[in-house]
Amino acid sequence: MPRVSLFVTCIVDQLFPQVGIAMAGVLERLGYQVDAPEAQTCCGQPAFNSGYPEEARTVARHFLNVFRDAEYVVVPSGSCTSMITHHYQEIFLQEGKRLEEAHGLASRVWEFSRFLLEVAQVEDVGARFEGVVTYHDSCHALRELRIKDGPRRLLAKVQGLTLCEMEAAEECCGFGGTFSVKFPEVSGAMARTKIDSIRNTEASAVVSIDSSCLMQLQGAIQRAGLGIRTMHLAEVLASR
Amino acid sequence: MTAREQILGDVRTALGRAGSRTPPALAAPLLRISQTDRNLRTRLFVQNLEKLSGKVILAPNAASATQAIQNILAGQPAVASNAPFLATCGVTSLPNVRSGFTDREALREASSTAVIGITSADYALAETGSLVLLSSPLEARLISLLPPVHVAVFPRSRILANLDELLRAVPLPAEQTSSMVLITGPSRTADIEQILVRGVHGPGEVYAVIVEDS
Amino acid sequence: MKEAPAAGFQQTLGDPRLQLAIYSATRRLIDHRASAVDAAHLPDYQELRTRANEIKKHTIENLDYYLEQLESNVVAHGGQVVFCRSGEEATDFVLGLAKERGARLIVKSKSMTTEEIHFNERLERHQLEAVETDLGEYILQLAHQRPYHIVAPALHLTRYDVADLFSKTLGVEKEVVPENQTKIARAALREKFLKADIGVTGANFLVADSGAVVLVENEGNARLSTSAPKIHIAVAGIEKVIPRAQDLGVFLDLLGRSATGQPLTVYTSFLSGPRRAGEIDGPDEFYVVLLDNGRTKLLRDPEKRQSLYCIRCGACLNHCPVYRKIGGHNYPWVYSGPIGAIITPQFHGITEDGWLPFASSLCGACAEVCPVKIEIPKLLLKLREEVTQAKQREGSGGAERWAFRMWAWMMTHPKMYRLLARVGAWFAPVLPKIGPLRSWARQRELPAIPSRSFHQLWAERRRP
Numbered sequence: 068m069p070r071v072s073l074f075v076t077c078i079v080d081q082l083f084p085q086v087g088i089a090m091a092g093v094l095e096r097l098g099y100q101v102d103a104p105e106a107q108t109c110c111g112q113p114a115f116n117s118g119y120p121e122e123a124r125t126v127a128r129h130f131l132n133v134f135r136d137a138e139y140v141v142v143p144s145g146s147c148t149s150m151i152t153h154h155y156q157e158i159f160l161q162e163g164k165r166l167e168e169a170h171g172l173a174s175r176v177w178e179f180s181r182f183l184l185e186v187a188q189v190e191d192v193g194a195r196f197e198g199v200v201t202y203h204d205s206c207h208a209l210r211e212l213r214i215k216d217g218p219r220r221l222l223a224k225v226q227g228l229t230l231c232e233m234e235a236a237e238e239c240c241g242f243g244g245t246f247s248v249k250f251p252e253v254s255g256a257m258a259r260t261k262i263d264s265i266r267n268t269e270a271s272a273v274v275s276i277d278s279s280c281l282m283q284l285q286g287a288i289q290r291a292g293l294g295i296r297t298m299h300l301a302e303v304l305a306s307r
Numbered sequence: 308m309t310a311r312e313q314i315l316g317d318v319r320t321a322l323g324r325a326g327s328r329t330p331p332a333l334a335a336p337l338l339r340i341s342q343t344d345r346n347l348r349t350r351l352f353v354q355n356l357e358k359l360s361g362k363v364i365l366a367p368n369a370a371s372a373t374q375a376i377q378n379i380l381a382g383q384p385a386v387a388s389n390a391p392f393l394a395t396c397g398v399t400s401l402p403n404v405r406s407g408f409t410d411r412e413a414l415r416e417a418s419s420t421a422v423i424g425i426t427s428a429d430y431a432l433a434e435t436g437s438l439v440l441l442s443s444p445l446e447a448r449l450i451s452l453l454p455p456v457h458v459a460v461f462p463r464s465r466i467l468a469n470l471d472e473l474l475r476a477v478p479l480p481a482e483q484t485s486s487m488v489l490i491t492g493p494s495r496t497a498d499i500e501q502i503l504v505r506g507v508h509g510p511g512e513v514y515a516v517i518v519e520d521s
Numbered sequence: 522m523k524e525a526p527a528a529g530f531q532q533t534l535g536d537p538r539l540q541l542a543i544y545s546a547t548r549r550l551i552d553h554r555a556s557a558v559d560a561a562h563l564p565d566y567q568e569l570r571t572r573a574n575e576i577k578k579h580t581i582e583n584l585d586y587y588l589e590q591l592e593s594n595v596v597a598h599g600g601q602v603v604f605c606r607s608g609e610e611a612t613d614f615v616l617g618l619a620k621e622r623g624a625r626l627i628v629k630s631k632s633m634t635t636e637e638i639h640f641n642e643r644l645e646r647h648q649l650e651a652v653e654t655d656l657g658e659y660i661l662q663l664a665h666q667r668p669y670h671i672v673a674p675a676l677h678l679t680r681y682d683v684a685d686l687f688s689k690t691l692g693v694e695k696e697v698v699p700e701n702q703t704k705i706a707r708a709a710l711r712e713k714f715l716k717a718d719i720g721v722t723g724a725n726f727l728v729a730d731s732g733a734v735v736l737v738e739n740e741g742n743a744r745l746s747t748s749a750p751k752i753h754i755a756v757a758g759i760e761k762v763i764p765r766a767q768d769l770g771v772f773l774d775l776l777g778r779s780a781t782g783q784p785l786t787v788y789t790s791f792l793s794g795p796r797r798a799g800e801i802d803g804p805d806e807f808y809v810v811l812l813d814n815g816r817t818k819l820l821r822d823p824e825k826r827q828s829l830y831c832i833r834c835g836a837c838l839n840h841c842p843v844y845r846k847i848g849g850h851n852y853p854w855v856y857s858g859p860i861g862a863i864i865t866p867q868f869h870g871i872t873e874d875g876w877l878p879f880a881s882s883l884c885g886a887c888a889e890v891c892p893v894k895i896e897i898p899k900l901l902l903k904l905r906e907e908v909t910q911a912k913q914r915e916g917s918g919g920a921e922r923w924a925f926r927m928w929a930w931m932m933t934h935p936k937m938y939r940l941l942a943r944v945g946a947w948f949a950p951v952l953p954k955i956g957p958l959r960s961w962a963r964q965r966e967l968p969a970i971p972s973r974s975f976h977q978l979w980a981e982r983r984r985p
Contacts, residue, residue, distance in 0.1 A: 500699065508707060
């Protein structure tokens with residue numbers, strides 16, 4: 068079986084470690100040899116999105132150095148995947164050699180759900196989860212990576228799970244990186260609109276492939292005193 | 308330096324060139340003309356105009372068209388354009404219909420008091436249910452605009468598939484007229500709470516009387 | 522550098538009636554558009570977008586040529602072209618002409634370009650009455666407000682607001698039914714149309730090979746403004762030009778659908794010059810005012826010049842979750858929403874409204890619906906970079922810059938990163954909520970910091 072390197076992202080590393088562990092568990096069960104390079108940090112997106120491309124470039128170079136030789140890099144985030152596969156091309160536009168390297172790496176970097184479906188070619192990972200969930204389309208996964216049906220197909224194969232679509236599935240949760248702290252009132256209002264839509268379903272949990280969105284939603288759900296859980300797709304797929 | 312010179316100069320500087328140049332060729336216009344079947348066109352036109360609350364009358368001949376228009380008029384004052392097709396059908400000789408205007412003020416006066424404005428249409432577009440009117444000595448602009456009801460009478464052969472076919476038939480409207488207008492249903496607005504209201508500044512009622520070609 | 526209007530945000534966010542008005546109006550426009558561009562109704566929608574983008578790109582990159590072509594064709598059909606560097610020049614031209622012709626009353630049909638240059642206010646200062654004739658714009662003129670939305674200018678007002686306004690300004694009985702309110706406006710404005718000396722419009726497109734002005738509308742006010750008065754003046758930005766009449770198929774197929782979900786608006790007028798010999802009505806004089814007002818500045822940057830492709834359909838506003846929360850009036854200029862966020866700093870200077878490019882979650886919904894494929898998120902990022910650079914030049918934003926430098930250093934020194942992150946985690950419960958954390962906590966709970974990071978767990982898991 069091929070070797071898979073996890074890039075768990077800074078947010079999963081520091082705030083949602085169980086997501087990384089769950090992802091590793093699913094991949095190992097499928098027979099992959101999983102490693103998680105210790106030198107990994109961040110993809111550079113926070114700086115890139117805040118108007119500091121030089122700082123983003125510095126961090127992106129580090130990423131390339133760490134994952135240069137990886138066979139597959141699997142990422143529990145659509146947003147970070149898109150940063151690497153789409154935006155590194157802009158970041159390294161002036162650095163011929165790095166650009167080539169980034170280009171080469173882009174084809175080996177996979178968002179988790181897409182890796183399962185397109186590389187491992189499985190829909191049913193043998194998970195079991197009792198309950199009704201709803202799925203939140205994270206913006207960069209949806210609009211930059213065109214991930215829409217994939218996670219839903221994976222969820223559909225989970226035993227005991229019922230997927231109940233919310234009306235505003237494609238609407239932004241309001242996180243947007245530094246946007247969430249530069250414009251907290253607007254960001255918070257966006258989260259509440261999203262939560263209203265979640266509440267209109269029977270779901271007891273909202274599932275996504277991006278932990279940043281889930282952090283935003285969880286924070287707003289808790290503030291509103293609601294009992295809805297937030298779960299990364301990997302956590303659902305690791306349940307049995 | 309005149310404003311013209313400065314703006315054109317600034318444009319060129321911004322685009323990184325010193326003088327004017329002929330642009331590289333642009334791809335030929337995209338004209339998508341789908342269906343050509345006459346009956347299908349008529350059916351589509353009727354469907355699409357009715358969807359917009361326009362009314363359509365299919366008249367087998369000129370006499371029945373004129374009869375239908377007389378029913379719409381119901382004795383109310385009307386103005387009609389100088390389009391020969393209207394005279395041929397006999398529309399201009401109906402009671403209470405004023406026509407033959409050549410003077411702007413007289414036309415304006417009559418059109419602002421008439422209840423119904425009757426015109427022909429140079430073309431009609433099936434896919435959108437549109438009427439196409441080219442301004443000329445035969446078609447004034449205000450007749451289809453000032454009265455609250457607009458009736459357009461035209462032979463069925465003038466129905467084109469769509470806007471692209473019109474642009475193929477009339478590639479340079481400016482060569483023929485100072486004004487070509489596409490009228491797609493009654494005047495409407497949704498400016499207050501997105502609630503649809505018909506008949507704002509233009510006619511709130513639009514009739515298309517399609518006459519079978521003899 | 523100006524900050525975001527926090528008070529304005531709070532007021533809009535805290536007004537449930539207003540929130541509902543914005544949300545439901547944009548929702549309706551979203552739904553209308555969606556069903557007009559779906560595969561069943563417009564199978565070649567994506568191809569049309571690509572074509573529209575190509576034509577706009579070609580035209581903008583050869584703008585000088587097409588402006589000259591437009592000019593010679595306007596003149597060939599008996600009209601005149603007036604180049605104006607600024608809004609002042611444009612209004613001065615109209616004022617001068619009005620004075621020469623002894624004109625007193627101007628009817629106007631909806632035009633963002635004249636809003637941009639404060640046309641009405643400037644005219645009023647010279648005792649020239651300019652009446653807005655689009656229902657929404659008329660309401661706003663009576664209320665002394667600027668448009669809330671590019672396409673639906675009075676989107677934020679309810680019929681009750683309109684009832685109060687009409688009764689106060691027109692002296693009519695309070696009327697809350699939109700149909701009757703429309704009748705009131707129709708009657709008031711009909712009189713103006715018939716008395717007006719000059720009709721002023723914008724232009725949705727200027728057609729170079731025809732010397733024509735194309736106007737799309739639903740009410741008939743643009744037709745009346747260009748048919749009843751003896752003089753028609755179209756005021757348009759220089760970027761509105763397209764090469765050929767035959768290109769209109771592509772743009773008209775996209776514009777109405779993207780704006781309101783209409784395959785075609787009720788009226789599409791293709792106007793070229795004053796009335797011809799024998800034509801019974803129509804204007805005797807026809808002017809096209811070509812306005813720069815900062816547009817040539819936008820043209821300089823090869824990437825950002827695509828901002829000039831915009832055909833003002835408003836779809837990006839409707840789909841923008843930020844616009845849908847803060848509404849139109851919190852944007853500093855007449856152009857609101859995502860398109861406003863990219864063009865305002867380019868027109869007014871990056872240091873003026875530096876907050877605007879940051880007021881986006883970069884969700885990308887705008888770019889997905891833009892009929893001419895302007896890469897709005899990409900331009901927002903470019904502008905963010907320019908703002909941070911401008912701040913540095915100004916000597917502000919130092920703390921943030923320092924933080925990102927430290928962050929980049931830390932992220933390239935993994936051992937330090939892990940160490941510092943864990944130290945931070947230990948102290949999390951006792952750390953005061955400062956800076957970004959406090960901002961976060963104003964609206965949301967902070968996530969609980971786990972006792973061990975992924976890499977710690979991973980290391981433990983690997984230990985035999």
